[in-house]
Amino acid sequence: MSQTQDIRWQQRFNNFEKAYMLLKEAVEKKDLTELEKNGLVQRFEFTIELCWNLLKDYLDEGGARFKPIPKETIREAAKAGIVYEPQVLIDALTLRNELSHDYSGKLSEKAEQQIRDDIFPALGNVHTYFKELSAQKQ
Secondary structure (H helix, E strand, O other): OOHHHHHHHHHHHHHHHHHHHHHHHHHHOOOOOHHHHHHHHHHHHHHHHHHHHHHHHHHHHOOOOOOOOHHHHHHHHHHOOOOOOHHHHHHHHHHHHHHOOOOOOHHHHHHHHHHHHHHHHHHHHHHHHHHHHHHHHO
């Protein structure tokens, strides 16, 4: 493991944590306006992107050999005991892709509930894992 790789996943975690906290703020707010719902969806999109990249960087550091694409990365993280709900995060990636092509806005209504009920808790588990790991590194 090189110093650069070690720093890379930690830097990625710092960015993921900031995004996660912004998403948390939106998830905890009830009765969102249409604009706020759009913001929640946007925060979800960049948080899930940072999540899978964090997992990829960390697994790379550990020497794991896998295809560095989002779904494969999540499966590998599940094998490594980092992710407990791989299908939820895989579904989140699919949702992110679908949302980027949802010009009617109909999908974002369904997405809001899915983000609140399923995806946010799964992201929270990833956040907790790396928060504890970061504390051990200090």
